[in-house]
Amino acid sequence: MTASATAKVPLVEVEDIHTFYGKSHILHGVSLQVGRGEVVGLLGRNGVGKSTTLKTIMGLVNPSRGRVRFEGSATTGLPAHRLARIGIAYVPEDRRIFRLLTVMENLRTGLDRRGVSEARKQELLDKVFAYFPRLAERRNQAGGTLSGGEQQMLAIARAMMLEPKIILLDEPTEGLMPRMVSQIREIIEVLHREGVAILLVEQNVPLTLETSQRVYIMEKGVVRHQCAASELRVNDAVIHQYLGV
Amino acid sequence: MEVISDFFQAIPYDQILIQTLNGIVTGMILALIASGLTLIFGIMDVVNFAHGELFMLGAYIGVVVLATSGSFWLALVLATLVVAIIGAALQITTLRPLIGRDPLTTILATFGLSLVLQNYALWQFGPVARKIQEPITGQFTLFYLEYPWYRVLIAGLSAAIIGAFWLFLKYGTYGIWIRATTQDRVMAQAMGIPVPWVHTAAFAIGAGMAAASGVLFAPLVGVNHSMGLDWVLKAFIVVVVGGMGNLGGSIAASIFISLLEAYASIWVSPAQAVIVSFVVLILTLLFRPTGLFVPTPK
Amino acid sequence: MSKRSTTIYWIGFSLILALLIVAPLVLPEFWRRFLTEILIWGLLAMSSDILIGYTGMVSFGHSAFFGLGMYGAAAALLMVKPPNLWLAIVYGLVGSAGIALFVAYFSTRLRDIYFAITTLIFSQIFYVIIFTWTDVTGGENGLTFSRPALGIPGLFSVPFSSETLHWFVLAVVTTSYLILRRITQSPFGMVLQSIRENEGRTRAIGYAIERYKIVAVMLSGLFAGLAGVLYAIQNRFAAPDFVYFLVSGETVIFNVMGGIGTLVGPIVGAAFFLLLREAFSRFFTEYYLIPVGVIFIAMIIFMPQGLLGFMRRWLNQ
Numbered sequence: 001m002t003a004s005a006t007a008k009v010p011l012v013e014v015e016d017i018h019t020f021y022g023k024s025h026i027l028h029g030v031s032l033q034v035g036r037g038e039v040v041g042l043l044g045r046n047g048v049g050k051s052t053t054l055k056t057i058m059g060l061v062n063p064s065r066g067r068v069r070f071e072g073s074a075t076t077g078l079p080a081h082r083l084a085r086i087g088i089a090y091v092p093e094d095r096r097i098f099r100l101l102t103v104m105e106n107l108r109t110g111l112d113r114r115g116v117s118e119a120r121k122q123e124l125l126d127k128v129f130a131y132f133p134r135l136a137e138r139r140n141q142a143g144g145t146l147s148g149g150e151q152q153m154l155a156i157a158r159a160m161m162l163e164p165k166i167i168l169l170d171e172p173t174e175g176l177m178p179r180m181v182s183q184i185r186e187i188i189e190v191l192h193r194e195g196v197a198i199l200l201v202e203q204n205v206p207l208t209l210e211t212s213q214r215v216y217i218m219e220k221g222v223v224r225h226q227c228a229a230s231e232l233r234v235n236d237a238v239i240h241q242y243l244g245v
Numbered sequence: 246m247e248v249i250s251d252f253f254q255a256i257p258y259d260q261i262l263i264q265t266l267n268g269i270v271t272g273m274i275l276a277l278i279a280s281g282l283t284l285i286f287g288i289m290d291v292v293n294f295a296h297g298e299l300f301m302l303g304a305y306i307g308v309v310v311l312a313t314s315g316s317f318w319l320a321l322v323l324a325t326l327v328v329a330i331i332g333a334a335l336q337i338t339t340l341r342p343l344i345g346r347d348p349l350t351t352i353l354a355t356f357g358l359s360l361v362l363q364n365y366a367l368w369q370f371g372p373v374a375r376k377i378q379e380p381i382t383g384q385f386t387l388f389y390l391e392y393p394w395y396r397v398l399i400a401g402l403s404a405a406i407i408g409a410f411w412l413f414l415k416y417g418t419y420g421i422w423i424r425a426t427t428q429d430r431v432m433a434q435a436m437g438i439p440v441p442w443v444h445t446a447a448f449a450i451g452a453g454m455a456a457a458s459g460v461l462f463a464p465l466v467g468v469n470h471s472m473g474l475d476w477v478l479k480a481f482i483v484v485v486v487g488g489m490g491n492l493g494g495s496i497a498a499s500i501f502i503s504l505l506e507a508y509a510s511i512w513v514s515p516a517q518a519v520i521v522s523f524v525v526l527i528l529t530l531l532f533r534p535t536g537l538f539v540p541t542p543k
Numbered sequence: 544m545s546k547r548s549t550t551i552y553w554i555g556f557s558l559i560l561a562l563l564i565v566a567p568l569v570l571p572e573f574w575r576r577f578l579t580e581i582l583i584w585g586l587l588a589m590s591s592d593i594l595i596g597y598t599g600m601v602s603f604g605h606s607a608f609f610g611l612g613m614y615g616a617a618a619a620l621l622m623v624k625p626p627n628l629w630l631a632i633v634y635g636l637v638g639s640a641g642i643a644l645f646v647a648y649f650s651t652r653l654r655d656i657y658f659a660i661t662t663l664i665f666s667q668i669f670y671v672i673i674f675t676w677t678d679v680t681g682g683e684n685g686l687t688f689s690r691p692a693l694g695i696p697g698l699f700s701v702p703f704s705s706e707t708l709h710w711f712v713l714a715v716v717t718t719s720y721l722i723l724r725r726i727t728q729s730p731f732g733m734v735l736q737s738i739r740e741n742e743g744r745t746r747a748i749g750y751a752i753e754r755y756k757i758v759a760v761m762l763s764g765l766f767a768g769l770a771g772v773l774y775a776i777q778n779r780f781a782a783p784d785f786v787y788f789l790v791s792g793e794t795v796i797f798n799v800m801g802g803i804g805t806l807v808g809p810i811v812g813a814a815f816f817l818l819l820r821e822a823f824s825r826f827f828t829e830y831y832l833i834p835v836g837v838i839f840i841a842m843i844i845f846m847p848q849g850l851l852g853f854m855r856r857w858l859n860q
Contacts, residue, residue: 058435084437096432098425109425109436112418162437292656342844348656349601353799354843356792361836368830478667478788481660489656516675523668530653530661 009072011036011166011197012057012088017066017076019049019056026052027063028221034166039188039198041212041229043205045243048218050201051093054168057199058090059083071165085113089164093171095155099144103135106143106154110161128157131190149180156187166197173204185211205243209233217242259390260511268507270396272500273403277458278476279483279495280407281451287490288427288447290348291340294355296455296480297473298362303328303456304468305366308375317380321460325453332452336445344441359473366470374467399461406457407496410450414492423447427490475519482526488536498537501525563713567706576777577821579709581814582716583773588797588809589723590766595795596804597727598759599739601655603791604646604662607669608764610786611638612771614673617686617781626691632772639768640761642669647760651753654742666788673783685782688775703776712773719766724806726762735759736804796839802849811850 010033019027026049034040042050055061057068059080068076075083084090089110098106107128111121129136132153138146143154152172159167169188173181181204188198188211202208208215209229217225219242232239278300285293303324310320335358343350379395414420426433426443434440459468466472483502487494502522509518529537563582567575587609594600615638616631623630642665649661673680680686693711694700703711726732734755737745746752775781784790793816801812819838823831846853 060431060435079441080431080434081437081439084435090435092432092435096429098428098432100428101421101424105421105424108418108421109433109438112421113437158436292660339840339844346847349595350843350847352601352656352659353795354840357796357836357840357843360792360832361840364830364832364836368833478664482664485657485660514675516671519671520668523664523671526661526664527649530649530657534653534657 010034010069011038011071012199013067013069014053014057015067015069017053017056017063017068019052019061019063021052021061026221027056029066030218030221030223032216032223032226034197034199036165037192037195037197038214039192039200039212041208041215042199042201042218043208043215043239043243044218046203049221050218051170053218054090054170054199054201058088058168060090084110084162084164087162087165089159089162089167091155091159091167091169091172093174095148095151097143097146097151097154097158100142102140102142103146103154104139106158107161110158113162124161124163128160131187132157149176149183152176152180152184160191164196166199167191168199168201170201171203172200173202173207181207205239257511261508262390263392264507264511265504266392266396268504269500270400271507272503273400273407274458274462275476275479275483275503276496276499277403277407277461278455279480279487279499280410280492281454282480283484283487283490283492283495284423284447285451286484287492288423289340289344289444291351291448292348292355292481293448293451294352294477295335295358295362296355296451297475297477298359298366299328299332299452299455299473300459300462300476301366301468301470301473302331302362303459304463304472305370305375305459306456307460307463308377308468311377317377317460321457324460325457328456329449329453333445333449335452336448340448341441341444359477363470363473370470372469374469376467377463379464395464399465402461403458406454410454411492419443419446479519479522482522486526486529486537491536494536501537560713560717564710567709572705575705575709577817579712579777581810581817582709582712583770583777584794584797584813584817585810586716586719586773587767587770588794588801588813589720589806590763590770591794592798592803592806592809593723593727593735593759593763593766595798596806596808597732597739598735598756599742600650600756600759601659601795602646602662602760602763603659603788603795604642604665605763605767605794606666606786606788606790607642607646607662608639608767609771609774609790609794610666610669610673610781610783611642612636612768613775613781613785614638614680614686614771615768616772616775617688620688620691620775621686626689628691628693628776631691631776632769635772635775636765636768639764639771643761643764643768646764647757650756650760663788663791666786666791670783670786670788673786680783681781683783685780685784687780690776690779708777712777715769715773719769720806720810723762723766727806731755731758739804798849800839800842800849802851802853805849805851808849808851815850 012034014030014032016029016031017027018025018029030049030053042053044050052061056063059075059078059082062077066076067074070083070086070088098109107125111124134150135153135157138150143151146154156172172184176184185207188200191198192211200208200212209232212229215227215229215232216223217238224242225238278296282293282296285291306324306327307320310323311317314320339354339358340351343354381395381398384391384393414424422433422438422443425436425438426440430440433443479502483498484495486502487496487498502525505525506518506521509521563578566578570578587605590608591602591605594602612635615635619631619634620626646662646665650658653661674682676682690703692700692702693707701707727735734745734750738752738755742752771785774785797812797816798809799812800815801810802808816835819835820831823834827834842849
């Protein structure tokens with residue numbers, strides 16, 4: 001593909017997916033796109049299916065209908081570990097770091113991949129420890145002993161070890177102090193500068209509008225509205241309508 | 246006064262000493278078997294009923310290799326490898342299709358496997374027990390008693406294998422994968438760890454460890470098709486008492502229960518000494534159901 | 544159930560019952576005994592279904608109930624002269640009820656795998672006791688005794704013939720089936736099934752789950768013990784082999800093969816397994832368990848609803 005052609009194909013494309021948990025019909029035909037290097041926000045009230053959408057993209061849940069595409073190729077139904085290796089990383093809602101593994105071991109789960117030289121691995125580690133000095137301090141401590149904020153850092157750092165093209169971030173600021181929230185904002189900006197795309201699910205609307213280029217708003221299992229984040233910064237009537245905030 | 250000294254004189258010290266050693270030896274073999282069982286349960290929630298049969302197969306393959314090559318050590322290595330491969334094959338064909346289903350199905354499937362494997366061994370090797378020679382004969386003197394070197398070797402080797410396994414888990418790349426998958430299967434997948442293969446590998450490792458125990462244990466008893474049954478029961482007890490999925494716990498529990506049984510056999514027949522382990526299990530389930538050697542959960 | 548399907552059910556039931564009644568008259572001796580054995584194992588499997596299929600409690604303890612029923616009956620037949628059928632039944636039921644009470648206590652405190660393993664251990668405990676307490680239980684060799692006569696003391700007494708024994712067993716099993724069916728369809732049975740579906744929710748609604756579980760275990764144990772009594776009467780011996788946990792394992796196999804939670808399924812499963820065993824042992828002598836085991840595993844993977852479930856879906860197509 002030529003450079004201009006690849007530029008047109010969205011990095012991640014979700015097309016009319018329907019996902020069930022058992023008998024519950026959670027997603028009723030969700031469609032969205034994330035372009036290369038884009039930061040896209042996904043807003044909506046609790047329970048509308050934002051997390052489920054991320055999980056479907058990550059291959060942790062299989063849609064019963066619809067397609068997911070990554071760099072133009074269909075990925076629906078592929079197992080999560082394949083997707084992690086081709087460039088999709090996932091940071092779940094409750095962080096879910098490996099509590100009994102040390103910080104270093106947590107990072108290694110993403111670092112130990114085929115085709116990555118030892119030098120490159122060291123580079124990645126150095127980079128991540130530079131961004132998260134607290135993690136460097138605690139590198140031999142068990143993940144479960146870290147504070148909530150530190151665990152969130154670890155979850156993101158771990159995802160970065162995969163050198164992903166897109167990170168699916170699910171409510172990274174939940175339960176964090178305001179100081180940590182600004183740290184999250186900084187990290188998102190750093191990642192964006194490095195060209196990593198981000199699909200950001202958040203309850204924190206201001207943060208989302210500050211960091212995203214585009215925003216989708218979901219309601220009851222479908223995408224109801226999409227626009228540039230800049231529009232929403234000025235006109236918050238839509239926000240009130242869908243989020244009641 | 247006299248009663249007390251009579252009491253102390255009546256204690257069979259030499260018996261206790263011997264049984265302590267026996268208990269430790271049996272305990273180490275049991276620990277090796279139980280480690281495999283607890284690894285398999287911890288990582289994929291499978292109660293592997295066929296584990297005793299993997300032990301038995303290891304012993305038989307050891308017998309065959311020993312007969313053809315004359316080398317006990319070759320027998321040990323080959324049996325471990327072959328059974329590990331068999332284990333992997335079994336996991337792929339019968340257990341992978343059952344992922345996500347009711348845990349009852351895997352118990353039943355492994356129970357079915359144990360029946361098939363047992364009868365297969367009966368068919369191939371016949372009902373008569375085979376005996377093999379210890380690779381090291383001779384005894385050493387401990388105080389005024391004689392104790393066979395081979396038994397000490399078994400304990401040492403089992404400990405070495407378990408130790409190597411523990412090191413692998415702690416420091417090896419794939420060891421980290423196994424530990425991560427055990428803790429959180431879903432996130433392990435999301436980190437690119439090929440979880441289905443980690444499961445297969447874990448099953449293979451568990452099978453290999455069972456087979457190694459089988460070969461090590463073979464010179465002590467006759468090798469026959471039903472030798473797995475007693476061990477699998479005891480291994481289950483050990484895994485539950487030690488805390489499901491807790492490696493250190495099952496090792497401690499193995500030694501603990503084996504020692505108790507060894508001491509009991511001073512006074513009752515071995516067939517009845519088995520009840521000791523049952524009682525320990527029941528008491529554990531009543532009072533500390535998460536395991537005797539596990540710190541009390543919050 | 545709709546009126547129509549109920550009628551169909553009863554017609555089918557009567558037909559099968561009629562066949563079973565007539566069978567001993569036309570079958571050769573071997574098959575007559577075989578059929579009787581199917582009924583007895585079917586009863587055992589049904590009793591196990593109450594726990595596995597309806598309450599969702601996997602139990603490997605049925606060999607204990609069965610064995611105690613058997614040895615209880617043996618005790619009555621050996622200790623009380625002349626051997627009395629009803630006494631044998633009573634002793635057997637008391638024996639298995641006692642064990643059931645014991646197991647029931649643990650059932651309320653343990654879940655899932657822990658319960659399954661504990662019931663397995665119990666079977667083994669009883670096995671060891673029976674195996675080693677040679678004076679009382681005959682140890683490895685078991686006990687032999689004579690078959691009691693069918694009769695009511697003081698009124699009449701008729702020794703069993705092969706046919707009348709079959710009919711007696713059939714009567715007992717059929718009655719048991721009807722009783723169990725009535726129970727599973729009653730409100731009590733509904734609660735059991737709700738426990739299987741979601742224990743937490745059932746408790747949250749306000750049911751004292753522990754009590755229901757205890758009753759389920761007692762019920763299961765009683766009917767399993769009854770099967771043991773019947774077996775003792777039919778075969779005139781009691782042996783520790785029947786208390787070994789493999790019997791429990793086979794019982795669970797009957798349940799799964801036939802279809803759990805259906806009551807009829809386990810009987811079908813027992814019949815299927817025994818027929819397979821009979822067929823394969825013609826070709827494989829003692830190694831029949833190899834092909835049967837493989838079929839069992841294949842059924843778990845491909846036919847998890849058992850034979851009954853499979854037929855139901857096939858009929859619905």
